[in-house]
Amino acid sequence: MSTLTTDPGTTLREGAFGNATGLVCRECGATQPLGPSYACQECFGPLEIGYAFPQVTREQIAAGPKNIWRYQPLLPVPTDITASPNMEPGFTRLLRADNLARELGIRRLWVKDDSGNPTHSFKDRVVAIALSAAREFGSTVFACPSTGNLANAVAAAGARAGIKTVVFIPHDLERPKVLTTAVYGGTLVAVKGNYDDVNRLASEIAGEEEGWAFVNVNVRPYYAEGSKTLGYEVAEQLGWRLPEQVVIPVASGSQLTKVDKGFRELVQLGLVDGSPYRIFGAQANGCAPVSAAYKQGHDVVRPVRPDTIAKSLAIGNPADGPYVLDVARRTGGAVEDVTDEEVRDGIQLLARTEGVFAETAGGVTVATLKKLVESGQLDPDAETVVFNTGDGLKTLDAVADRVGPAATIEPSYQAFTAADLV
Ligand SMILES: *Cc1c(COP(=O)(O)O)cnc(C)c1O
Ligand SMILES: [Zn+2]
DSSP, rough: OOBBBBSSOOOOOOOTTTTEEEEEEEEOOOEEOSSOOOOOOTTOOOOEEEEOOOOOHHHHHHHSOOOOGGGGTTTOOTTGGGGSSSOOOOHHHHHEOOOHHHHHHSSSEEEEEEEGSSSSHHHHHHHHHHHHHHHTTTSSSEEEEOOOOOHHHHHHHHHHOOOEEEEEEEEOOHHHHHEEEEEEEEEEEEEEEEEHHHHHHHHHHHHOOOOETTTTTTHHHHHHTTTTHHHHHHHHHSSOOOOOOOEEOOSSHHHHHHHHHHHHHHHHHSSSOOOOEEEEEEEEBBBBBBHHHHHTOOOSSOOOOOOOOGGOOOOOOOOOOOOOOOHHHTTTTOOEEEHHHHHHHHHHHHHHHOOEEEOOHHHHHHHHHHHHHHHTTTTTTTEEEEEEEGGGGTTHHHTTTOOOOOOOOOHHHHHHHHHHHO
């Protein structure tokens, strides 16, 4: 393999990005060398990673570690990725959800439970790849604008890697997400504004500060590839086949589009049969710009001002919105949205039927699944996977006034029976 060069003339370590060959524009297809850039030099379109994949077998993958690094040949990371401290996320459980299926009238349903990651959300996957890229670029600061879960993942991964972190959050974030970020040390900055304001500030800083790796801004093409592993895992855990339907929460829309990319790569590599699948997107209607565009038949996503309890999904101007519309339409899926009350119901429904406590994003997804079945958009006879992407302990307020003890009693058998509780 030849030595790779980045735009500013930095020389990269040989094999620093595995089988990745360059950055490809998602709009015009122009290519440029691997580097810490995210916009096409020809048309300013967003860039993604291009690869020259070798032959990869199921056995080779199965012999790898029980985390996302088992898919190293399919990711922009070096073969020695496990040699440096990283978070080792992934290979979270895929639960057969028979109780929830029965309640919703679906024949075969699974929950992909990504709350089991190191900082309890799917964001550990994307951050692990971004950290590898930041290392290879020799970045001195590991940073992000975040709606909460990304802040957790960046602060934790940076602490473990021994790299300075600077994390920007909206000032009104849920308290648990603030504390579970701050505890890792690093610099946490609360910004008076919503996520879209925070994101704009981050882009400005990224343009000024040399050597900063903003995981979801200037190293976004690498970061985004982490979401493919959700698709790979679902297929592998189903015994190397694709599900017929998937329901995925949408914030920036990156996760949804990369699960689709992951499925297509598995087919291309002959690791699964190319059976048809439909991808559905889930939003909270207090921040549903992609769902609105889908329903109106638009290709353009008009930004909104978020107002929802599902703060981890509260991106009013989603970078991947138009690509989510493409995927939903191409695969025969849809994008739907639910009210905050339905989000709370969704959290309780999943907890009550399957013993899984989801954060608000999971509530959005489960409630959307229910709505899609009831409206006939989702086929109840087709095998379906619903994603829970975060842990309910981070958003306790969502259910705090809905659940609690059945009674408070004196410590005596008589008091217990008198209360007539069971
Ligand atoms: C960030 C996030 C998502 C969605 O992320 P995208 O920006 O659409 O890739 C989903 N669920 C949770 C819990 C998240 O934190
Ligand atoms: Zn372009």
